[in-house]
Amino acid sequence: MAFVRILVDGYSLLHSCPELAPGKPRFSAAARNQLIHWLTQYRDAVRTPITIVFDGAGAPSGTPKPQSSRDMEILYSKAGQTADEMIERATHRLSVYGEVLVVTDDNAERETVRSVGGIASSCLNFIQTVKSALQDLQSDLKHYNRRELGRFKRTGQSEPGKAATKTKRP
Numbered sequence: 001m002a003f004v005r006i007l008v009d010g011y012s013l014l015h016s017c018p019e020l021a022p023g024k025p026r027f028s029a030a031a032r033n034q035l036i037h038w039l040t041q042y043r044d045a046v047r048t049p050i051t052i053v054f055d056g057a058g059a060p061s062g063t064p065k066p067q068s069s070r071d072m073e074i075l076y077s078k079a080g081q082t083a084d085e086m087i088e089r090a091t092h093r094l095s096v097y098g099e100v101l102v103v104t105d106d107n108a109e110r111e112t113v114r115s116v117g118g119i120a121s122s123c124l125n126f127i128q129t130v131k132s133a134l135q136d137l138q139s140d141l142k143h144y145n146r147r148e149l150g151r152f153k154r155t156g157q158s159e160p161g162k163a164a165t166k167t168k169r170p
Helices: 010-016 029-046 083-097 107-115 123-154
Strands: 005-009 050-054 072-076 100-103 119-121
Touching: 005 010, 005 083, 010 029, 010 050, 010 123, 029 050, 029 072, 029 123, 050 083, 083 100, 083 107, 100 107, 107 119, 119 123
Parallel strands: 005 050, 005 100, 050 072, 100 119
Antiparallel strands: none
């Protein structure tokens, strides 16, 4: 199933994925950056735009402005607003364009998302999906690189990273 966008409750997913930034507080910049990096890899594998929404009155002080793009958007809720509200509004607006997946462990939020036309996933289920997609991507890259190396060798060129040597014929 192709989604038009995946909306992620950032802190909900961080709390469910302790292997990201082990030993770091779940609300730390290091943990957020690891999550963003991990989901960017996933986005590259599945080619579905992702929006990560973090709760809070804007980004914590000292947080550098995240590099958002059309395909990977990082948002912080403003004072008086929650990530859940932003996710619900975005789900409602985007659902006219196709399926929207929301990732959160908040049961009430998942029910609300379903009521406005979205599809909801628990964080654990989504983590397994991401891990599987990244493993598939690594496998595909390994096979591609092996095939390209064989093709490169068959054309008589040296391996990438090695100097070509010329042999003299008698």
